[in-house]
Amino acid sequence: xxxxxxxxxxxxxxxxxxxxxxxxxxxxxxxxxxxxxxxxxxxxxxxxxxxxxxxxxxxxxxxxxxxxxxxxxxxxxxxxxxx
Amino acid sequence: xxxxxxxxxxxxxxxxxxxxxxxxxxxxxxxxxxxxxxxxxxxxxxxxxxxxxxxxxxxxxxxxxxxxxxxxxxxxxxxxxxx
Amino acid sequence: xxxxxxxxxxxxxxxxxxxxxxxxxxxxxxxxxxxxxxxxxxxxxxxxxxxxxxxxxxxxxxxxxxxxxxxxxxxxxxxxxxxxxxxxxxxxxxxxxxxxxxxxxxxxxxxxxxxxxxxxxxxxxxxxxxxxxxxxxxxxxxxxxxxxxx
Amino acid sequence: xxxxxxxxxxxxxxxxxxxxxxxxxxxxxxxxxxxxxxxxxxxxxxxxxxxxxxxxxxxxxxxxxxxxxxxxxxxxxxxxxxxxxxxxxxxxxxxxxxxxxxxxxxxxxxxxxxxxxxxxxxxxxxxxxxxxxxxxxxxxxxxxxxxxxx
Numbered sequence: 001x002x003x004x005x006x007x008x009x010x011x012x013x014x015x016x017x018x019x020x021x022x023x024x025x026x027x028x029x030x031x032x033x034x035x036x037x038x039x040x041x042x043x044x045x046x047x048x049x050x051x052x053x054x055x056x057x058x059x060x061x062x063x064x065x066x067x068x069x070x071x072x073x074x075x076x077x078x079x080x081x082x083x
Numbered sequence: 084x085x086x087x088x089x090x091x092x093x094x095x096x097x098x099x100x101x102x103x104x105x106x107x108x109x110x111x112x113x114x115x116x117x118x119x120x121x122x123x124x125x126x127x128x129x130x131x132x133x134x135x136x137x138x139x140x141x142x143x144x145x146x147x148x149x150x151x152x153x154x155x156x157x158x159x160x161x162x163x164x165x166x
Numbered sequence: 167x168x169x170x171x172x173x174x175x176x177x178x179x180x181x182x183x184x185x186x187x188x189x190x191x192x193x194x195x196x197x198x199x200x201x202x203x204x205x206x207x208x209x210x211x212x213x214x215x216x217x218x219x220x221x222x223x224x225x226x227x228x229x230x231x232x233x234x235x236x237x238x239x240x241x242x243x244x245x246x247x248x249x250x251x252x253x254x255x256x257x258x259x260x261x262x263x264x265x266x267x268x269x270x271x272x273x274x275x276x277x278x279x280x281x282x283x284x285x286x287x288x289x290x291x292x293x294x295x296x297x298x299x300x301x302x303x304x305x306x307x308x309x310x311x312x313x314x315x316x
Numbered sequence: 317x318x319x320x321x322x323x324x325x326x327x328x329x330x331x332x333x334x335x336x337x338x339x340x341x342x343x344x345x346x347x348x349x350x351x352x353x354x355x356x357x358x359x360x361x362x363x364x365x366x367x368x369x370x371x372x373x374x375x376x377x378x379x380x381x382x383x384x385x386x387x388x389x390x391x392x393x394x395x396x397x398x399x400x401x402x403x404x405x406x407x408x409x410x411x412x413x414x415x416x417x418x419x420x421x422x423x424x425x426x427x428x429x430x431x432x433x434x435x436x437x438x439x440x441x442x443x444x445x446x447x448x449x450x451x452x453x454x455x456x457x458x459x460x461x462x463x464x465x466x
Contacts, residue, residue: 007365007437008449056435059370075367075435079452082364082395082436083351083407083427090215090287091299139285142220158217158285162302165214165245165286166201166257166277180330183350191355191402197423198348200333204414205341252341264354267459270424273347277416309417 001068003036005046006077009053012046022068029055030064032074047076054079084151086119088129089160092136095129105151112138113147115157130159137162168233168241168261168276170225172216174248182242182260190240195266197273199259205252208293212300214247214256217285221245228279232272239263239272245280275313282310318383318391318411318426320375322366324398332392332410340390345416347423349409355402358443362450364397364406367435371395378429382422389413389422395430425463432460 004017026035033055037047047053055062056075068074087100109118116138120130130136138145139158151157179198187193203212229243241261250256259276263269288300329348337343353362379393391411400406409426413419438450 004367006367006435007439056367056370059367059373073369075370077367077435078437078449080432080435081438081450081452082366082434083431083456087217089217089285090289139217139220142217142223144283156219158220160217160285161287161299163282163285164288164300164302165216165284166281166306178330179333179348180328183329183348187352187403194352194354196348196350196352198329198333198346198350199416199420200346200348201416202337202344202346204344253337266349266351266427270349270420274420 001071002073004073004075006075009046009077012042014040014042027068028064029057029062029066029068029074032068033064033076036076052078084154085156087156087158089158092129092160095125097123097125110151111147112140112145112149112151112157115151116147116159119159135161168229168239168243168272170222170229171242171244172222172225173244173246176246176255177244177258179255179258179260182244182258183262186240186242186260186262190262192264193240193262194264195269196260196262197266197269199257199273199277200255201257201277203250203252203254203256209252210291210293211249211251212256213249213289213291214245215287215289216247221247221285224284225280228276228283231279232275235275236263236268236272238265239268241272241276243276243280245284245286247286278306278310278313281306318379318389318393318422320372320379321392321394322372322375323394323396326396326405327394327408329405329408329410332394332408333412336390336392336410336412340412342414343390343412344414345419346410346412347416347419349407349423349427350405351407351427353400353402353404353406359402360441360443361399361401362406363399363439363441364395365437365439366397371397371435374434375430378426378433381429382425385425386413386418386422388415389418391422391426393426393430395434395436397436428456428460428463431456 005013010016037044057071088096093099120127140154244258259273261269261272290298394408409423411419411423440448
């Protein structure tokens with residue numbers, strides 16, 4: 001599974017992408033964020049306030065309950081500020 | 084008193100302006116329109132449907148009850164269609 | 167400050183917007199509205215008649231109302247008169263503001279009132295030689311009136 | 317049809333509007349919205365980061381929603397990415413329609429959703445050397461959400 005990070009999430013995690021294989025019981029976005037938060041202090045700090053985190057699964061906006069079944073790219077980023 | 088006409092009111096009256104001296108009892112816009120309608124068939128036809136007539140007194144939009152006291156230029160025209 | 171202009175000549179939307187933004191550092195949003203002569207089947211031209219002694223003053227009064235309502239907005243409203251052919255631009259409203267909601271609102275207000283509150287009359291010329299004065303639309307009056315309820 | 321584009325280069329508002337109107341005879345109204353980098357005191361530049369695999373597709377999805385909602389509207393939505401300095405344009409939305417209400421509504425819809433539904437992030441650089449990620453605004457979310465209630 002490819003993880004990609006943007007904006008301050010990218011800066012706090014310390015990389016813009018990493019390939020990871022979460023355990024089999026990580027089946028939802030919420031479970032993935034919990035698992036990722038345990039990987040490093042940077043991951044933990046970036047994901048500390050879940051209200052400021054947005055996720056896209058295979059380039060579609062996703063919620064905490066979105067399944068990861070079949071997903072190949074998970075993007076994690078702050079609320080968007082375009083326009 | 085200067086009367087000026089625009090659009091189809093001008094075409095039906097047959098002139099774009101005329102100087103007239105209405106009788107002393109013509110003190111409002113409504114009374115002026117009644118008096119003007121008697122001046123010619125063209126005036127009568129132009130003013131037949133008062134719902135389609137708009138008036139400005141000295142370049143300010145006016146209603147039927149607007150006074151003519153001190154007025155120098157009365158404009159009579161259809162509802163506007165700019166923009 | 168919203169400036170009104172009345173002219174026969176075409177206008178240049180990019181130049182008008184650039185002039186509005188020049189020297190300003192606080193404007194994050196610019197809105198341009200252009201009204202055009204639609205080439206309805208058989209329409210040859212549109213002639214805009216106006217009331218020289220009143221039209222520009224009335225346009226400026228509308229512009230002043232918009233400026234009072236949205237003090238952060240600067241703008242330019244240009245209305246053409248005379249004979250125009252299909253595809254030509256009739257009216258331009260450009261507004262700019264720190265934030266987009268006020269720039270959009272002021273542009274819509276200006277257009278709604280230029281349609282219903284400034285003395286212009288449109289005469290259509292058709293391919294068969296007939297001419298027809300455009301009738302005012304109740305929907306335009308309604309669009310303008312809603313600003314008084316807000 | 318409303319077309320979305322994503323580019324680093326500046327855009328030309330007059331050329332984009334002219335391209336939209338070219339060959340069309342039924343469009344009586346054109347609206348252009350330009351979003352600009354405000355020169356807030358001490359701001360040196362703004363860098364727009366985006367998600368290459370998703371951003372343009374998401375912009376086009378927003379454009380398609382606007383086109384479905386206002387079928388008479390044609391339009392172009394261009395969003396820039398990369399480093400921009402105060403006064404530079406970030407985003408352009410041009411819409412055209414037979415009547416003005418739909419052109420205005422579609423332009424506002426596009427802007428509200430480009431602000432809240434397309435993956436862009438703004439980083440500010442300040443004269444003292446600090447940088448700061450712009451926070452999302454609740455007012456932008458509110459502006460977008462109202463379209464779902466209508």
